[in-house]
Structure formats: C-alpha cells, structure tokens
Amino acid sequence: MKKYYFSVTLGMVLSLLTNLNASTSNYLASQVYSDLERKVFQVKTALSKDAPKSSYGTGFVVAIDGKIITNYHVVSRSLEKYNTYQIYVDVEGEMFEAKILEIDIIHDLALLKIDKKLDNSLKIRMQNIKIGERIFSMGIPKDLGLSITEGIYNGIKKNGLYENIHMSNPLNAGMSGGPVIDSKGELVGVNVSILLKSQNISFAVTSKSVKRILDKYNSRGKDVVQYSNKNDKAVDSEIEKQLLNAQESLTTDFMNTAKKSKKEGLWSYTKPSKELTCWQVDNSDKDKNLYHEKKEICYVPSSSHVKHDLYGGTYELKYSIMSTDKLSLVKFYNYVNSVYNGEQMIESLYINFFANDNYTKYECDKDIVFNTKDIPFKINYCVKAYVNYKGIYDVDFKAVTLLKDKNALFLRLTLRGFTSNNINQFIQTLLNDIRFSNNVDYKNI
Amino acid sequence: MLIIKIFKEKTSIPETFRIEKFPCRIGRSKENDIVIESDWVSVNHCEIVNDGENFELRDLNSTNKIVHNKIILDKHQINDGDEVIVGDVKLTFYFDEEKYEKTKVNDLTVLSKSSLIQKYLSEHQIQTYFLYAIPLLLLILFYKMIFVYDFTYKTYARACVFVFWFFFCSYLLMVLISRLSNGHCFWRKLYREVMITLTITFAIIYSVEILEGVIINSNVLNFLGINLIGWNIVYRMGVVVYYQFKRKNTAIFSAIFVVCISLCHIGLYSILREDQHHDLRGTIFYPVINYSINNNKFEKLWPKIQASIDEVDKKRHELIKEKKEYFGR
Numbered sequence: 001m002k003k004y005y006f007s008v009t010l011g012m013v014l015s016l017l018t019n020l021n022a023s024t025s026n027y028l029a030s031q032v033y034s035d036l037e038r039k040v041f042q043v044k045t046a047l048s049k050d051a052p053k054s055s056y057g058t059g060f061v062v063a064i065d066g067k068i069i070t071n072y073h074v075v076s077r078s079l080e081k082y083n084t085y086q087i088y089v090d091v092e093g094e095m096f097e098a099k100i101l102e103i104d105i106i107h108d109l110a111l112l113k114i115d116k117k118l119d120n121s122l123k124i125r126m127q128n129i130k131i132g133e134r135i136f137s138m139g140i141p142k143d144l145g146l147s148i149t150e151g152i153y154n155g156i157k158k159n160g161l162y163e164n165i166h167m168s169n170p171l172n173a174g175m176s177g178g179p180v181i182d183s184k185g186e187l188v189g190v191n192v193s194i195l196l197k198s199q200n201i202s203f204a205v206t207s208k209s210v211k212r213i214l215d216k217y218n219s220r221g222k223d224v225v226q227y228s229n230k231n232d233k234a235v236d237s238e239i240e241k242q243l244l245n246a247q248e249s250l251t252t253d254f255m256n257t258a259k260k261s262k263k264e265g266l267w268s269y270t271k272p273s274k275e276l277t278c279w280q281v282d283n284s285d286k287d288k289n290l291y292h293e294k295k296e297i298c299y300v301p302s303s304s305h306v307k308h309d310l311y312g313g314t315y316e317l318k319y320s321i322m323s324t325d326k327l328s329l330v331k332f333y334n335y336v337n338s339v340y341n342g343e344q345m346i347e348s349l350y351i352n353f354f355a356n357d358n359y360t361k362y363e364c365d366k367d368i369v370f371n372t373k374d375i376p377f378k379i380n381y382c383v384k385a386y387v388n389y390k391g392i393y394d395v396d397f398k399a400v401t402l403l404k405d406k407n408a409l410f411l412r413l414t415l416r417g418f419t420s421n422n423i424n425q426f427i428q429t430l431l432n433d434i435r436f437s438n439n440v441d442y443k444n445i
Numbered sequence: 446m447l448i449i450k451i452f453k454e455k456t457s458i459p460e461t462f463r464i465e466k467f468p469c470r471i472g473r474s475k476e477n478d479i480v481i482e483s484d485w486v487s488v489n490h491c492e493i494v495n496d497g498e499n500f501e502l503r504d505l506n507s508t509n510k511i512v513h514n515k516i517i518l519d520k521h522q523i524n525d526g527d528e529v530i531v532g533d534v535k536l537t538f539y540f541d542e543e544k545y546e547k548t549k550v551n552d553l554t555v556l557s558k559s560s561l562i563q564k565y566l567s568e569h570q571i572q573t574y575f576l577y578a579i580p581l582l583l584l585i586l587f588y589k590m591i592f593v594y595d596f597t598y599k600t601y602a603r604a605c606v607f608v609f610w611f612f613f614c615s616y617l618l619m620v621l622i623s624r625l626s627n628g629h630c631f632w633r634k635l636y637r638e639v640m641i642t643l644t645i646t647f648a649i650i651y652s653v654e655i656l657e658g659v660i661i662n663s664n665v666l667n668f669l670g671i672n673l674i675g676w677n678i679v680y681r682m683g684v685v686v687y688y689q690f691k692r693k694n695t696a697i698f699s700a701i702f703v704v705c706i707s708l709c710h711i712g713l714y715s716i717l718r719e720d721q722h723h724d725l726r727g728t729i730f731y732p733v734i735n736y737s738i739n740n741n742k743f744e745k746l747w748p749k750i751q752a753s754i755d756e757v758d759k760k761r762h763e764l765i766k767e768k769k770e771y772f773g774r
Contacts, residue, residue: 290594331594360760363753369746381750385757387764393754420754427750428743 028183032136033148035185036060039122042090042140043070043112043177045077049095054085058139058178058191059112061121062214066096068112069210070177071192072103073305075110079103080307081232081388089114100227102217103235105242105304106162106313107209108192111217122179124207125186131155135167135182137191137204139175149175151200153188160302160314161249161275165189165204180204239306240389243417246304246313247392251422258429263437264294267321267409270433272298276317283320291324291335303416310358312392312417315426318343320410329406336408340400343412345382359394360385369399372432377401392417397427403436447493447500447523448539450548451481459537461545467495471531472505485509485532493523500538502529509533577640578615582608584644588651 039061044053057074061067068089078085079100087098089112102111129135133153140146151169158164165180171194180189189204217224225234253273262271272278276298283293296319303314320339324332345364364382371377377399386392395415402408413430415423452459462479470477472489481490487507494501500523504510510517512530521529525540539545586604622636 327594330592334592335594360757360764363756363760365749365753367746367749370742372742379746381753383750383753383757385754385761387761393757420751423750423754424747428747431743 028134029136029148029150032181032183032185033138033146036122036138036179036181037146038092038119040138040140040146040178041068042143042174043068043074043098044088044090045075045085046088047084048086049088049097056140056143056174057176058174059089060138060177060179060187061118062111062124062187062210064118064121066114066116066118067101067121067214068098068114069179069190069213070110070112071190071205072105072108072110074177075100075112076305076307079227079229079232079235081229083229085229087112091116091118101224102213103227103238103242104209104213104216105239105306106246107205107213108305109190109205109209109213111213122181122187123185124211125182125184125188126207126211129153129182129188133182135169135180135188137167137169137171137175137178137180137202139171139178139191141172141174143174151202156206157203158275159203160300161253162302163206163208164192165206167202167204168200169202169204170200171202236388240392243304243306243312243386243389243392244419247418247422250300250313250315251418251425255425255429258433261433261435264296264319265321265323266407266437268433268435268437269319269409269411270430272296272317275300277301288326290326291322291332293320293322293339295320307358310386312386314416315418316412316414317430318410318412320412322408322410324406327406332406332408333402336400336402336410339410340378340398343398343410345380345396345398358387360387362396369431371434373435375401375403375434375436377431386417391419393420393423394418395423395427399431401434407436409434446540447495448542448545449479450537450539450545451479452535452537464493467493469493470505471536481531481534483532483534486534487532490531499523507532575615577637577644578611581640581644581647582611584647584651588647592651 041059041061042056043059044056046053055074055077057070059068059070059074062069075087075098077083078087087100088095089098091114096114096116098112098114100110101113103109131154135151135153137149137151138146149170151167154166154168156163157166165188167180167189169180169191171191175191176193178191179187180191182188187207187210189206190210191202192205193203195201195203225231225238227235227238229235253275257273258270260271261268277300278296278298281295281297283295285291297316298318299316300314303311305311322332322336322339324335327335345362362382362384364380366378366380369377369379378401379397379399381395381397384394386394393415395413395418397411397413397415399411400408411430411434413426415426418426447464449462449464450459451462464478466478469479470489470492471479471481471486472491473481473483473486474488477489487505487509489505490507491502491504491511494503502511502521502523504519509532510519511521512518513521513527521527523529523538525538526544527538529536529538537548586608589604618636
C-alpha cells in the first residue's frame with residue numbers, strides 16, 4: 001500500500017516536471033527550427049534528376065561553398081560499380097547534383113559538395129556536453145518534410161572501438177545524416193542509427209568525427225580525389241584502406257587483452273576484450289542432468305558498412321564447455337559431435353556454390369592439430385576473399401577437443417574483413433591459450 | 446496326358462499343370478510353357494519330350510541341372526509318381542487323374558497353415574527381401590538406442606513410427622519388384638545389391654563413429670584409414686571374383702555395379718571435398734588422417750590455411766578478369 005502511494009506521488013511530480021520542461025523546450029525547439037531551416041536538406045540517390053529516389057536521407061551544410069555532411073550509407077548506392085545512380089540535394093525545391101569529396105565508412109560519414117553558394121553553415125561544437133542536456137535531431141523522416149525531434153544526451157557509448165552518442169531522440173527512416181543540435185544551435189553529432197526493439201535509444205556520430213573528416217579533406221590540399229562509380233579504383237582503394245584500419249585496431253585491441261586468460265571450470269582460455277558484447281548461457285540438460293554445457297558468445301557490436309550486403313571490421317567468438325558424469329564416452333562424444341556439427345559454417349548454400357559480386361567462393365579444409373599444451377583439436381575452417389578489396393578475408397573457424405576424462409571444449413571464431421597476418425595472430429593465440437587445469441599428460445591418451 | 450505338380454514353396458499350395466502339347470519347356474523366363482520364378486532355376490532349364498510311349502525330361506544346359514534320387518542327371522525317363530528336383534523346386538509327375546486326386550487332400554491341409562503374406566508373396570521373395578532389410582533396420586535402431594545420448598521416450602516413439610514406415614515401404618517395394626521381375630532377377634538383384642551396400646555403409650559409418658568416440662585422440666584411426674570408397678570397391682571386387690567361377694551373368698552385373706557405385710561415390714566425394722564445411726559426420730569422410738603429436742602443431746596448420754587463402758586469392762583474380770572481359774573495364 002505504501003509503495004503504491006509512493007509511486008503515484010512520484011509519477012505526479014514527474015508529469016509536472018515534464019509539463020514544465022515541455023513548455024520551455026517548445027520555445028527552444030521552434031527557435032532552433034527557424035534557425036536551421038535553411039541549413040538542412042534532403043539528400044537522395046536516383047537514376048536522373050527527375051527520377052524517383054532509390055535511397056534518401058538528410059544532409060546539412062558545414063561550409064558555405066556548398067559542402068554538405070550526410071551518412072555514408074545514404075549515398076553508398078552511387079559508388080557501386082556498374083550502377084548509374086547519382087546523388088541529388090534538394091535545396092528549396094531545386095535539385096543539385098552532388099559529388100562525394102570524402103568518405104568514412106567506419107563512422108558512417110560522407111562529405112558532399114554541390115555547385116551552389118549557401119547562406120550560412122552550422123557551427124561545430126567542440127566543448128564537452130553534460131549528460132542530461134537537451135538536444136534536437138533534425139531530418140526529413142519518411143519523406144514527410146523537415147521535422148525536429150527532441151531528446152536527452154546520455155553520454156558517449158562505445159560501440160565496439162568507436163565512440164557514438166547515446167541519446168533519446170526518436171529517429172525514423174530518412175532522418176539519417178541529419179544534424180544533432182544543442183539548444184544554442186551548434187552541431188553535436190549526426191543521426192545514424194537506432195537500437196531495434198527498444199524505446200528511444202538512438203545513436204549519433206560525434207562532432208569530433210565530423211571535424212576529423214573535414215580536416216582530412218583539407219589536409220589533402222591539391223591531391224583531391226573524386227569518389228564516384230566512374231572512378232571505382234579510387235573508391236575501392238579508400239574503402240580498402242579504411243577496412244584495413246578497422247581490422248588493425250580490432251586486432252591490436254584483441255592482442256592487448258589476450259595476455260590475460262579467463263578461467264571457466266577446469267578450462268582456461270583467452271579473455272575476451274572489454275569492447276565486445278558478451279552473453280553466457282547454461283545449456284545443461286535439466287531433466288536428467290546428463291551433461292553440463294556452458295556457452296559464452298562475444299561479438300563486436302559494430303561493423304563497417306560498405307554495401308547493403310557487404311560489411312567488415314567485426315568478429316565473433318564462441319566458447320562452449322561441456323562435461324558429463326552420467327553419459328558414457330561414446331554417448332558424450334555423440335553429443336559433442338552434434339554441438340560441433342550443429343554449428344553452421346556458412347549462412348546459406350547459395351553463397352558458397354555461386355560466387356557473387358562481393359565475395360569469392362569459400363575455400364574450406366579440416367585438420368587435427370595440437371596446441372602448445374598438447375591438447376588435440378579437430379578443426380574446420382573456411383576462407384573467402386573480398387573481390388574488390390585486396391588482401392581482406394572472411395574466416396569461419398571452429399575447433400573441438402574431447403579429453404579422456406569426459407571434458408570437452410568447443411571454440412568458434414568468425415572474422416569479417418581481416419588480413420592473413422591478423423588471422424594468423426587470432427587463431428594462434430586463441431588455440432594456444434586454451435589450457436586444461438588437470439595436468440594430464442595428453443601424450444598418453 | 447501328363448500331370449505335373451510343382452511345389453514352389455513348402456507352405457503354399459502346389460500348382461498343377463496338365464500337359465498335352467510336347468515338347469514342353471520349363472524355365473524362369475516368360476517364353477517357357479511352365480514358368481518357375483526362382484533364382485536357382487535357369488532361364489531355359491529343361492524340357493519334356495514325348496516319343497510316343499515314354500516321357501523324357503531333358504536338361505537344356507542349365508546351371509543346376511536335374512536331380513533325381515540325389516543324383517545329378519542330364520536326361521531322365523519319367524515314371525509314374527516320380528519326384529524330380531529342378532533348381533530348388535520339386536516336380537512330381539502323374540500319369541492318371543485318380544492317383545493325383547488322392548494326394549490333393551494333403552495339399553489342402555498344408556494350405557490352411559500358410560499365412561496371409563505368403564498368399565501374395567512367394568517364400569523366395571520374402572527371404573531375399575527381408576534378409577537384407579532386417580539387418581539394416583536392426584543396425585540403425587541398435588545404434589540409435591545404445592549410442593545416441595538423447596534416446597528418450599520421444600525418440601522411442603519416433604523409432605516406432607520409423608519401424609512401421611520401414612516395413613510398410615519395404616512391403617510395397619517387394620510387391621512392386623515382384624511385378625517388375627518378369628521371370629528375370631534383375632530387379633531383385635538390384636534390390637539386393639542396394640540393400641547390401643546400404644548395410645555395409647551404415648555399418649562402417651557407425652563403427653567409425655563408435656571408434657572415434659572411444660579413441661578420438663588415438664593413432665588407431667590412422668591405421669584404420671577410413672575411406673568409404675576404398676572399402677566399398679574392395680567389397681564389390683570380392684563379389685565379382687566370387688561369382689566369376691559360378692555365374693557369368695551375375696559377375697557381369699556386379700562388375701557394372703562396381704563401376705556405377707564407384708562413380709557415384711567419386712561424385713559424392715568430390716562434392717564433399719568441395720564443401721567440407723558441411724561436415725556430414727565428424728571426420729568420417731575425411732581420408733586417412735596422418736598426424737602425431739610432435740609434428741602437428743600450429744606451425745603445421747598455418748601453411749594449410751595460408752594455402753587456402755592463396756587459393757581464394759586466385760579465385761578473386763579470375764573473377765576480376767571475367768568481370769573486366771564482360772564489362773570492358
């Protein structure tokens with residue numbers, strides 16, 4: 001009874017507060033809106049000027065000579081080979097063809113330029129923002145016209161290795177690429193994504209990244225490159241460079257934490273990096289207590305989007321630790337085998353049998369290998385290469401071991417967009433770090 | 446007139462033939478006057494000749510000849526009430542109707558004992574089909590019951606359904622085959638060969654799996670050299686050699702089967718090699734494993750992975766070439 005009373009009063013206070021704030025924020029929002037109305041445009045890709053759009057988003061002015069920032073995924077269509085999509089920016093009803101000056105696939109940003117002098121540009125805020133500060137997102141959601149939504153800044157969230165703003169602004173399709181603004185009308189970030197199946201959890205690229213992409217362009221000086229589907233070599237080499245950077249930073253991060261090991265039951269293995277999102281499940285047999293299984297899945301929460309079905313710079317780790325007291329060795333072996341075989345190496349047959357534009361066919365093999373602690377592993381692996389980018393591969397790797405005293409460990413590694421050198425480092429450290437605490441002489445099994 | 450009573454099976458009613466036209470041919474093929482469906486009877490086995498007074502049974506160069514009183518004969522002069530064995534079928538000859546009628550009572554008592562299935566299918570067919578089907582069924586069930594970890598009441602129910610369908614389907618198959626085999630054993634032989642191959646394959650798969658479970662980390666697997674094609678071809682060749690001395694047709698048939706089966710296996714194997722990640726059953730399709738603790742460290746694994754990376758790179762170059770040719774860029 002007491003609790004109920006308390007919650008009611010709290011609710012009343014809260015509703016009062018929001019009402020008060022709403023009245024003040026209305027004033028702010030309308031001010032921000034009128035301030036920015038002419039600095040935010042719709043960006044679309046289409047086959048020609050008057051043709052219907054094939055993708056759309058929002059962009060905003062950063063320099064008065066016609067430089068516009070938007071999301072990379074809004075304009076990535078126009079960079080696809082063998083396609084003739086063009087980028088158009090809608091400035092007060094008039095369509096202007098845009099060129100891409102710079103891309104950043106890791107942070108999902110693109111710098112565009114149109115041949116029109118614009119009145120004024122957005123200021124980039126470099127000062128820190130306090131958590132709880134009111135911020136606004138602008139954009140053209142679902143092609144309905146320029147609109148503004150408000151929310152609260154919830155700090156910087158690490159999405160993998162990269163910083164992203166975590167905010168409560170509601171975002172909709174079409175608003176990506178739009179600016180995130182504080183109450184003074186200064187740029188805080190760029191709308192980029194939302195968390196699905198959640199309430200008002202959305203993400204924005206930080207203003208630091210926007211500054212970085214502008215600096216990068218300015219530092220080029222005279223060596224300006226045109227990124228378009230007609231100049232696909234420049235596009236490919238730039239994307240390749242950025243994919244390589246992404247995997248390199250993931251690998252160094254992995255190697256830094258790899259020195260420590262994690263104990264789980266009688267086993268110990270490489271400690272997953274803090275940047276990974278991890279889940280643990282107990283898959284033991286609950287009815288008859290026939291076997292015990294503990295499963296740990298860790299993955300990088302972000303990935304570098306290149307095309308709608310091509311991405312890189314991410315990896316996933318899966319450990320399964322199995323043991324039994326009741327099952328016989330053969331029965332337990334069958335169970336371990338079913339876990340091992342149940343793990344699909346490739347999403348679908350189709351991808352493997354027919355090479356597509358983005359990847360080659362898979363190349364697979366298997367082997368039996370002993371690690372430095374003489375633990376034997378049965379191993380399966382598959383490799384495929386990216387067609388357009390040199391020296392970047394996807395690897396699916398799984399290993400299983402079953403020791404004499406009915407203890408088994410299953411390891412699964414999925415690497416997306418890594419070089420062969422780093423693949424070597426990953427597999428070697430993961431395999432050699434696996435240890436079993438009972439100092440059994442495996443040579444005699 | 447000659448009356449012949451043929452006991453095709455011990456338990457079913459004997460068939461009777463009243464012969465007025467001579468010579469009368471007996472054999473397995475449909476062109477004969479009297480057709481006997483049995484593997485032991487040749488296509489044209491023998492004929493009955495009438496030279497005015499006597500009837501004579503002549504062998505037509507058959508495989509199993511004619512047997513009378515445990516003596517193998519080429520020719521036999523028929524007397525009243527004679528019992529002659531052709532292949533594995535007993536023929537009884539009668540000259541007059543009265544003597545024949547007396548023996549009929551015995552046959553009827555035999556008939557009442559025979560079961561429903563035997564009315565539709567001959568004893569031979571049941572033997573040939575179930576002989577190969579039942580071991581296969583038992584093998585599968587035995588393995589599932591004893592060695593698979595989650596054999597609960599649910600899987601037991603599933604097993605019951607499986608058994609029902611197994612028998613139902615094999616019965617249908619039997620009826621179909623008995624209709625198809627017009628005195629020729631081709632279909633029956635095919636069925637038998639398929640069943641034997643299946644049984645042996647399953648036996649190898651399961652035994653390897655059990656062995657793997659018991660001694661997964663041992664060098665014994667090394668010694669076994671698990672290779673399905675190898676085992677199967679060895680078995681097939683054995684069949685060919687065995688029949689070489691007995692029956693020519695069967696030997697040729699089996700030889701063709703060897704070629705077909707090995708081609709199938711090679712096809713299957715090449716597909717499996719193409720996507721080994723499918724990993725049908727552990728390492729069963731994996732050829733001879735050559736490993737020992739000392740030389741199979743990571744240093745040995747990496748060149749293999751590097752090799753497949755190089756292979757993928759090659760594929761990439763080919764793809765780029767193709768695209769350049771196609772799009773002219």
